[in-house]
Amino acid sequence: MESTIEIRDEITALNLLRDLVEDRYDEPPEIEFKGYGSIQIRYRGDRFDQTVTASVMAGLLELQRELYRTFCIARYDEPNLRRLTKEERDALELSFRIEKGSSLININFAEILQNFSKLGKKMTGKQITICALSAILAFGGYHSWKAYLSHRKEVRLAEVKSEEHAKTLEQIAEMDKNETERLKLFAELARKDERVDAIRSYGTNAQLALLKSAEAADEMEVQGLRLDGDTAHDLVKNARRQSYEKTIHAGFTVLKVDATKKNKFVVTVKSLDGDQIINAEVPDTDLNIPLKKIIRSAEWERLELKLKIKAKLIGEDITKAEIVDAKRIRSSEKVDQVATVDEVEQPESDDATEEKQF
Template structure:
């Protein structure tokens, strides 16, 4: 197969190559090796405070980005984005080393080791899905997918400008494939979690460099006005916590090691998901949820929901409620 070397590793070095390989239906039968533009995460920050140094606020933003990647890795391996699921060794495996280039605040972090360990840990996934997922995660991190996602909240003129820039940097075919990739990143649950990690991590970095003249993450550049707009929107969109007791339809369930992810829906809340760790639910509650799912009956639950812009972004089960 093209892209494989004598040591039977599959080499992927460009965005366009990765976009093609996502949909080729091949199995994960040899290690994936990411090189070139897919081998690292990059950011560049312009401003008087950002000459070969990382101020404390920016360092905090980078750490929040790292924590988001930890959560996504925990979700990929254990079905729960609880960082406590990761062992000390795994935290080391998934830790990015941020390097500042001399003479500027260009920050790079090699992601090849992260991707290799992620692939090693995903032992229960179908071979074709696993290969597709790892390539998708590599793209999400390397191209700064979170920065692209954030542009959805900006003015239409900015989105048009970014679309044009992507087309210039790449080519028309690549741009079309990126649009298809966007749909894939939403449907693949692990990819969707890494997409969220990339977006939240990018927001943290933009917040940490709020006085920068310009921030470039992956392919996307934000000027000072856009940096302020993103941070102002974030301040207005602070999460609200709300206890909701309702009859929910169980849309689907996914079982992972020591955890179950359940998608719930009601007319009042729309669809959202909760992850239940085995050790955090009693036998009676588990039985009730399982029976309602099997019989396709609504189940009355009390959940602690995190709401942003009127939508439930995260929720935890408090208890089942007797009807």
């Protein structure tokens, strides 16, 4: 096997990601980005000549946050940005170079991702490479951008009734056969590796933020894909960020139990490190009577519990949580303060999040 693989294009990156996820390497190769791995975004219009507007900066800042979140989920198994050290924030901070004639923003994403190997002291070489490749494909991949635009086009065509609107949206090109196959492969790999799945959702949320930032421009071009400001504005209407599900296994104390509402048993718990407070429900079924008793007892006796919580999140925010298991922690037992995460991207059924693309 090669000791170093040069990543010169998207196909090479995707194929290597497949080989790593499917364990085709005994030892993961070193990767080096060569002429691939930058994100180019160009804004054209009267207000864009080596300058950016506040709305564009908001989109770029959201891109930065999603990159931080990507490293958090890779390094700490949770998207909590407070876990980042100053060293990690500095190493992952994006630099934006704006060129003359319009506002061309060039982001050397590959250079940032090379820092994953320096920062991921507790990650294996395979984990580092999988996360770096997933990030460049999700955030800067031509096929992921084209897929998101195509997806939003189909959603908006189903929503709008005006033929004029429909004609405007038709400028968005359809995915060709090869691009569709690459997209399917990326989605398949995401189903096999939870970190790939999480990073793919963060990339989608960054794309939404950057599209919103283009509304004030006459034209936006990203990774060679062009659309005018009006189309960008139309595409993001009713768009929501994607949610995902996360299973937390960690130690908690019970702060409060509220059983006053009919058919509801609501519990407020605090992580043992004091970093997180979660309001969760226990399903109101006969099978959960023993579970409720354990939780009640822990509240009264101030006992610590190891809980299994199924949570739904948008970014870092838990929007819904359900306790499915609880065990008392003996004094001799040591419980990790960092939750073990099983993560699968899921679409929300309500209006809180974007619908799943694939």
